[in-house]
Amino acid sequence: MLTDGLSYLEGIPRDVNLIKAHRLHRLNAVLTATGPARFGEWMAGRLAYKSFDDLIETAELEVTLHFQRCAREYCNGDAVSCVVLAGWHEKEDRPAIYSIELETAGSPQALLVRQNADFEEKHVATSLTELSIIAMPPTSREEFQEAGYDLIADVEKVDPDSYLLHCMEIQRRKRFDGRHVVGGHVILTTITASDVTKRVVPTTNGVPSGR
Numbered sequence: 304m305l306t307d308g309l310s311y312l313e314g315i316p317r318d319v320n321l322i323k324a325h326r327l328h329r330l331n332a333v334l335t336a337t338g339p340a341r342f343g344e345w346m347a348g349r350l351a352y353k354s355f356d357d358l359i360e361t362a363e364l365e366v367t368l369h370f371q372r373c374a375r376e377y378c379n380g381d382a383v384s385c386v387v388l389a390g391w392h393e394k395e396d397r398p399a400i401y402s403i404e405l406e407t408a409g410s411p412q413a414l415l416v417r418q419n420a421d422f423e424e425k426h427v428a429t430s431l432t433e434l435s436i437i438a439m440p441p442t443s444r445e446e447f448q449e450a451g452y453d454l455i456a457d458v459e460k461v462d463p464d465s466y467l468l469h470c471m472e473i474q475r476r477k478r479f480d481g482r483h484v485v486g487g488h489v490i491l492t493t494i495t496a497s498d499v500t501k502r503v504v505p506t507t508n509g510v511p512s513g514r
Contacts, residue, residue: 304389305467308487310340319487326499332390355390363431370405381410385439391496403431442473464504
């Protein structure tokens with residue numbers, strides 16, 4: 304999982320070194336979320352489970368309830384978020400990544416997202432869904448082709464640093480409501496059956512090292 308470090312406060316860049324992937328207590332699993340800058344960290348601290356398998360069984364309800372509470376208490380009832388859970392399934396001995404898109408009823412933020420041509424009708428999952436690849440903000444096939452991105456690469460064989468950084472460099476160039484929404488440092492989170500590790504991935508003048 305690759306995450307950037309950019310956040311805004313009232314339209315002004317606030318942080319470029321934000322940590323957006325948060326390890327879940329005692330699990331080889333992490334949570335990240337778009338939307339309010341601290342929302343992912345806030346929610347991760349409220350998910351306590353014995354295993355990633357147990358988490359996924361009830362995650363849709365739990366995540367939705369926490370999202371609604373956060374929106375109500377901190378966002379004046381107006382919030383949009385794409386929540387991603389990545390972890391290691393103990394019973395099946397394999398990694399997995401899940402996503403769900405959430406919005407409050409009648410949310411002006413949600414309307415703003417839908418009116419943006421780059422985001423219109425590009426939903427990831429309206430219910431908790433296991434996906435092989437997730438990119439937020441979403442990138443079009445045309446953008447991938449223009450950048451020479453290999454969409455059919457064997458993900459078991461590619462170098463994650465350069466492969467995921469290439470995708471992020473495409474996202475960095477996208478604008479939403481007049482602003483770039485991806486930027487700052489780049490953190491690669493790796494999940495295995497025994498551990499979760501994070502490290503900063505170096506770039507050179509905004510271009511992935513080694514490309």
